[in-house]
Structures are given as C-alpha cells and as structure tokens.
Amino acid sequence: MNAVEQGFQRDLERINQIVEKNGNDRTHLIAILQDIQHEFRFLPEEVLIYLSTVMNIPLSSIYGVATFYGQFSLEPKGKFEIKVCDGTACHVRKSGVIIEAIRKKLGLTAGKKTTDDLKFTFETVSCLGACGLAPVVVINEKVYPQVTPEKISQIIDQYKNEEES
Amino acid sequence: MSDRLLNKTMFIDGKEYAYDGERNVLEVLRKAGYDIPTLCYRSDLSVYGACRMCVVEIEGKGVVTSCTIPPEPGMKIRVNTARVRRVRKISLELLLANHHRDCTTCLKSGDCDLQHLANKMGIKDIRFAPRQETLAVDSANPSIVRDPNKCILCGACVRVCREVQGKNVLDFTHRGSKTVVSPAYNKKLSEVDCTYCGQCVAVCPTGALRVKSDIEKVWNGLGDPSKKVIVQVAPAVRVAVAEAFRFPAGTNLIGMITAVLRRLGFDKVFDTTFAADLTIMEEAAEFADRLKNNGPLPLMTSCCPAWVKLVEQKYPQFLENLSSCRSPQQMFGAVAKKLLAAHYGIDRKDLVVVSVMPCTAKKAEARRPEFRQGEQLDVDIVITTQELIKMIRESGVDLRQVKEEPMDLPFGEHTGAGVIFGSSGGVAEAALRTAVEWVTGAPVKDIDIKEVRGVESFKELQLMLNGSMVKVAVVNTLQQAACLLDQIKKGECDYHLIEVMACPGGCIGGAGQPYSIDNNLLRIKRSQGLYDIDQNMPVRKSHENPQIKRLYGEWLKEPNSHLAHELLHTGYHSKRRIQARDVNLSPGSRTDVVDVRVCVGTSCYLRGAYDFIGILKKEIEAHGLGGSVDIKGTFCLEHCGKGPNIMIDGELVHHAVPERAREIFDQYILPKCKKEVG
Ligand code: SF4
Ligand code: SF4
Ligand code: FES
Ligand code: FES
Numbered sequence: 001m002n003a004v005e006q007g008f009q010r011d012l013e014r015i016n017q018i019v020e021k022n023g024n025d026r027t028h029l030i031a032i033l034q035d036i037q038h039e040f041r042f043l044p045e046e047v048l049i050y051l052s053t054v055m056n057i058p059l060s061s062i063y064g065v066a067t068f069y070g071q072f073s074l075e076p077k078g079k080f081e082i083k084v085c086d087g088t089a090c091h092v093r094k095s096g097v098i099i100e101a102i103r104k105k106l107g108l109t110a111g112k113k114t115t116d117d118l119k120f121t122f123e124t125v126s127c128l129g130a131c132g133l134a135p136v137v138v139i140n141e142k143v144y145p146q147v148t149p150e151k152i153s154q155i156i157d158q159y160k161n162e163e164e165s
Numbered sequence: 166m167s168d169r170l171l172n173k174t175m176f177i178d179g180k181e182y183a184y185d186g187e188r189n190v191l192e193v194l195r196k197a198g199y200d201i202p203t204l205c206y207r208s209d210l211s212v213y214g215a216c217r218m219c220v221v222e223i224e225g226k227g228v229v230t231s232c233t234i235p236p237e238p239g240m241k242i243r244v245n246t247a248r249v250r251r252v253r254k255i256s257l258e259l260l261l262a263n264h265h266r267d268c269t270t271c272l273k274s275g276d277c278d279l280q281h282l283a284n285k286m287g288i289k290d291i292r293f294a295p296r297q298e299t300l301a302v303d304s305a306n307p308s309i310v311r312d313p314n315k316c317i318l319c320g321a322c323v324r325v326c327r328e329v330q331g332k333n334v335l336d337f338t339h340r341g342s343k344t345v346v347s348p349a350y351n352k353k354l355s356e357v358d359c360t361y362c363g364q365c366v367a368v369c370p371t372g373a374l375r376v377k378s379d380i381e382k383v384w385n386g387l388g389d390p391s392k393k394v395i396v397q398v399a400p401a402v403r404v405a406v407a408e409a410f411r412f413p414a415g416t417n418l419i420g421m422i423t424a425v426l427r428r429l430g431f432d433k434v435f436d437t438t439f440a441a442d443l444t445i446m447e448e449a450a451e452f453a454d455r456l457k458n459n460g461p462l463p464l465m466t467s468c469c470p471a472w473v474k475l476v477e478q479k480y481p482q483f484l485e486n487l488s489s490c491r492s493p494q495q496m497f498g499a500v501a502k503k504l505l506a507a508h509y510g511i512d513r514k515d516l517v518v519v520s521v522m523p524c525t526a527k528k529a530e531a532r533r534p535e536f537r538q539g540e541q542l543d544v545d546i547v548i549t550t551q552e553l554i555k556m557i558r559e560s561g562v563d564l565r566q567v568k569e570e571p572m573d574l575p576f577g578e579h580t581g582a583g584v585i586f587g588s589s590g591g592v593a594e595a596a597l598r599t600a601v602e603w604v605t606g607a608p609v610k611d612i613d614i615k616e617v618r619g620v621e622s623f624k625e626l627q628l629m630l631n632g633s634m635v636k637v638a639v640v641n642t643l644q645q646a647a648c649l650l651d652q653i654k655k656g657e658c659d660y661h662l663i664e665v666m667a668c669p670g671g672c673i674g675g676a677g678q679p680y681s682i683d684n685n686l687l688r689i690k691r692s693q694g695l696y697d698i699d700q701n702m703p704v705r706k707s708h709e710n711p712q713i714k715r716l717y718g719e720w721l722k723e724p725n726s727h728l729a730h731e732l733l734h735t736g737y738h739s740k741r742r743i744q745a746r747d748v749n750l751s752p753g754s755r756t757d758v759v760d761v762r763v764c765v766g767t768s769c770y771l772r773g774a775y776d777f778i779g780i781l782k783k784e785i786e787a788h789g790l791g792g793s794v795d796i797k798g799t800f801c802l803e804h805c806g807k808g809p810n811i812m813i814d815g816e817l818v819h820h821a822v823p824e825r826a827r828e829i830f831d832q833y834i835l836p837k838c839k840k841e842v843g
Contacts, residue, residue, distance in 0.1 A: 012765065012778065046747070046800075050748065053767050054770070059349040060333050060336035060349045064336040067339045068337075
C-alpha cells in the first residue's frame, strides 16, 4: 500500500462526525466537503461515495460540486503545498530554473504533482500578485521572495527536517 | 390595457395572438405557427435556457431567450430581426467551435438537431478556435455510446435522467471551458447505476449520446449461408416507423415491415407479440397463484429491463415482488433456441435470433448471464426501431412500394392483448383479461380497461374479484416508479398488481424509437395506434391465441410446468450501484491477518452497518487484536436483501446487525485470530 492509500485509512467515524457537526442536509454540502478536504487534504473518491450514502445525495451531484469549486482537490495533496509563480515577471527572473530545481529535488514531473510520501505537492501558478518580489515561492501560507535554486533547496530541507522532528 | 389583461393577447410581428396557459413565450410562438429553433428546450423538462437558439426581440426587453420568458399581456415580439439572427448565429458558431464536426461518419447524422440548425442558419464558416483536447468516448456498455466531444452542454440529458427517471446518473462537472456532462468521476455508464433506459439519448440534440449500433452484426448474420436468421418484432415498433417513411405518425405498418424484413434476407419473421401472449399466460397464472396463496404481493411486472435494473440496484427489498416471468423478448429467445431449432432440425448455434425493439435497455437485457447457454445468447442481436429504419434505407428497398405480408407461423400469431404491451397500461390490461377469467371461471365480456390506458405516468384501478377488492397501479418513468416504491415502503399505499415501464408512455416512448422535438405528441399517436389494432383484432385475450394453445398442448403442458419454468422464468439478485475500491478502516493492512469487509452500501448502511463497525472495532481492541484484523468498508456485496452483509476471509455473513457484532466476532473472527497467532 502506498502513502496515498494510507492517507484515507481512516475511520468512517470521522465522516459521520463531520456530517453530524454540520447537519445532514444538502444545503451544508459545501461546508462538509471543506471539512473533509481539511481532514484528508483532498476528497477521496471512496469517502465521497460513502458521503453520498450517508447524506442520500447522488454521487454525480457531489462530484459536480466538488469539481466546480477550485478550493476542492480530488487528487491527494501533500502536507506542504509549494507554489511557484510562473507569471511574466517571475518568468523573466528565471522562475523556470527554480521549477526545475524543485521538481528534481522532490522527484516530481509536470504530471506528477505530489510526492509518494504525501509530504509535498508542487504546482506552478500564473501570478501571485507579488511581482516586486520575483521570483516568488509560496509554501502553504508562507511567502519566500527572490529565491534561487540553492535557497529553495535549503528551504525544502527545512520542511523535511521539521516533519521528522 | 385592462381589456388586454383579461384577453391575454400579445403581438407577434404586429399581429395579435391569444394565449392561454403556455408556460413561456416560446410555446406561444410555436402555437402561433412559428418554427423557432431550440436545442436545450424540452417541453416536458425544466427550462434551462442555455443554448440561445430561441432568441426573439421583445419590446422593452431587447433580445431574449423566449423559452425563459413567461408570456405577458400586450407583449410586442419580433421574431426575425437582424439582431436576432446575429445572436443566434454567433451562439451556434460558438457551440460548433467546441464540437467534433465529423458529421459524415456520425451515427446521428441526418437526425441531429445541431446539424439541422447549422444547415438552416446557413453556417458557412466558424470564426472561433476549436477545443484542443479530445475526451475519452465511453462505449463499454451494450446500449449507449457517450461521446463528450460532441456535447454542447444543453443539459437535456441531465434533466431527463433526474426529472423523468429520478436517477441522477449524469451531471455537469468541472467548470468554465472545462465543463463536461458526465457521470461522477467520469466513470463509464457501466460502472454506475445507469439503467440503459436511453431517455438521455432520446433528448440529446447531438451525437454526444447515441444508441450503440448493432446493424453490422445483423448484416453479417444475414450474409452467412450456414445460419438461419429469424427476427422478432416488438409491439411498439409497428407504430413508430411511419414518420420515417412519410406516413402519419402512429400508423400501423406491421405488414410492410414484415415484407421488408423478408427482402432484407430474414428466413422467418415473427412477432414478439406472440411472446407477450406467452408472458401473460405465465404472469396471469403467477398472479392468480399469489392472490390465492397470499403473496408475495404486490406482483410487479418484469418486462422492462431498465425497471428490473432499478429494483436490483436500488430496491432489493422488492426483488421477490418482481414477476419471475422473463420479458417477452427473452421468452421468445429461449423458446426459439430450444423448440424452433429442434423443429427446423438445426443446431442451436446455427439459429440466429434477432430482435427489433423500441428499447435501448433490451440490448443489455439480452446479454444478461441468465439468458444464455454458455457463450450462446438466447437473443443474439438486438436492434432498435431506429436501426431498422437505417437498415431499410441502406438496403435500397422502398418500404412505400412493398405489399403487406403476414408473419410466419407459429410465432407470428398474436392477439390484441399482446399488441397493447407496447403502451403503458397494456401489460396490466392484458394480464387482467386473462387472470380475471381464470380466477372467476367465467368469461369476461367487457374487456376494455380504459382506466389504465393513456400516456399519463400514474394510473390506478380497483376491481372486485371473487368478492375481494383487487388494486392495480400502472406507472411509467422510473421517477414515478421509485416514488411508488417509497410510498409502499412507508406503508402509505398497497396494491396487488403493479405494472412499471421505464419510458414515458411505455415502450412506444422507448429510446430506440425515432424522436422529435415533441416526443409527447408522438407517444400519444403511437399509443392510439396500438389500441386501434387491438380493437380490430379477432382474438383479444392471450389465452385464446390458437398458437399459444398449441404450444402448451404440445410442449409446455401448463403455465409454470417444468419446461415452462426452465424456458420462461428467471431470477433476480441485488447489484452494486457504483464500482469503486474498498475503503481501509484499520491502519497498516497486512496479508497474514483476518480480512473483514463490511458493506457500507446504501442498503446495509441503512440497516446499521456503521454501528456494526464501531462495536466490532471496540471488540477487536479489547482483545488486543488491532494488528491481526484488517477491516475494510465495501460498497455493496450484492446480497442487499439479507444485509447488513460482511465478508470474513471470503466468507459471506448475512444479517450482521449491530446487536450481533459481538456474536459474529466470537464465532467467526476470534477463532481465526487464535489460529494465526498459534
Ligand atoms: S440511460 Fe437512463 S438512467 Fe442511464 S444516464 Fe441515460 S437517462 Fe439516466
Ligand atoms: S450529452 Fe447531449 S443532451 Fe447531454 S448536455 Fe451534451 S448535448 Fe446536451
Ligand atoms: S431553447 Fe431557449 S435557450 Fe435553448
Ligand atoms: S448494500 Fe448491497 S450488500 Fe450491502
């Protein structure tokens, strides 16, 4: 079993609790999905099927909502979400090199966005609105301005170590 | 003005028109004789207003979609202005830009609303860039092909599946330029609880949803000299080919269809209506028997495979209510493969049974494991009415020029009772014509049971039978059927006999039939066509069909005899609704441990599967066996009727209610753990 599967090796209890807390009603579906996303860091298919049973809402409707809002992810996400701006300003300041460095360091590709141990997810975004700080990297909520390949490597190591300790 | 308010009139291109009760301006325009183009509007579904084909100019409102605007007194409407034409054209070009435009090889070509409109609006070039991606086509099931590359997002299929069939298989997913109409997780229709009713196909204005074609298989069979190829034609087909050959809708063309089928090369042409009479023999006997022996009642008809699938997937508690009778199509197949093959002195494998059906679900029914011997199906190929029309056109035979011919004996002989099977209420009426006579022992004189006729989705009837009241309900559409079952579950109503057809109006409204923008009107005409045939038949009760009598005399002996049981009856079982992986409920699964799978599918969930898991986990912990038991949640073990179900190392345990959790743990799980530890 890989780490992705372990990610939702959870008790259905959690899902029932989330539903109970928000109220078992269609009007609370979005709030419930938010809580599930928070719990699992994404919306696992099996969990949504179970949710559709518990809430008596067709799976197609739940899936429709889950794919409509950008805040929801149907793919597993790592504990740390690294975003690199590849907007014009950052691109000009060589964000490409940084993207390469991060992918190499984490063993990721354009198609594979999350590490097997579910620690890191890496995505490029079009503009973070912080062009003055280009090139910009954001990890979870924290902003790292003017990064270089060396700097980002150290930063990632910090996160790795933090996780271990 | 107050006059106008009372008069309810509006002005269309300066001319005054009265309206009354129309739900939107579009309906008023159509009634006034205007041919307003539409793609997303369906008179029998909710209004969506997305395609912008139906735009008109309304004074004070500008260019608006007429399908979304309710009529108001004094409205001034202009139908054909430069602005209207421009908006329509641009909208159409945008739809076409995102559409795979391989019309010449598309199955819908010629019947496609989008293609018609492009032609009508004189679209010459498309100024927008095409969609880049090509999405996967789903053709994994026997009935329906879903090609999202041709979808214009009109949402008609989403609405029909939800509003008419109560199924919600399809929905809008993702958003913006990435929007796709699909089942959850873009699963295949065969991996979700689609019934293959095909109603989504019947309303799709493009080739995005289409009936899977089996025409090639039929031509191959006909071209193989080592095979004898016979065909059965369902009741509803005879009144549904008329429009395609410029006859008035609802005209009975069975004589011409028979003649053409012979020209196409079929060795024998038979009538599914004969098999419908056979169904009545068995079903009326079953009904009489269940009335006498108290159940299980209500008896529910089982001729509609989409309905059967609904019960198997969603209402397992009613499985034993379903009549054990096979559908007429499958009765025909079984009898033909056994008795006809013997009669012709040929091997079963050299007889090819083709059926022409109004239905897409029949294609799936024919492939059910119950209806085959080894790999050999009882009914080899099912084509729809639409496919038959295509074959006739392809063959070059001009249907209008052929002379009517009778069907072959013995299975061409039929009664009026069999014919009305094709319309909602027909099976119930036919069954009662026979059952009442059998139960009372006296011939029934007035055999017209008008209460159950017509295309309405719910009809009921009460009649006195030997001094007791018998209640009959007739429903069509799965939404209506589900509604009735829910009421029965809650004890809000009870019946003795229930007829269900998944398609609106019954089989005449099947998704294999030709469509139009007003499917409801077609259904009414086709239904009338069938009752007219019945009215004029010399024999109108199934048990009086001379060939049926012969079949029982020579072979079957009596309804529900040993042979009848083998050939004409079947069984049902609960089926999983959604294909998905199991969920792990305990950390670190290992292979050297006891594997416990608890069903958390709907049926088992409602019976307490969740609480069962809670108790089981506590028990496991209390015994310190956390690492030796691997609990998984699974979505349906296909024994819903005996749920909650669990599977322990491959062994199924029924009735795993929370109260039994401890007992089950002690009896099944604990000994295994001990063994593994020891
Ligand atoms: S075939 Fe019937 S059940 Fe299946 S998606 Fe279409 S409308 Fe829904
Ligand atoms: S599949 Fe057909 S009916 Fe459904 S949204 Fe697309 S075009 Fe409309
Ligand atoms: S028919 Fe009115 S918007 Fe589509
Ligand atoms: S829901 Fe079908 S066996 Fe449990």
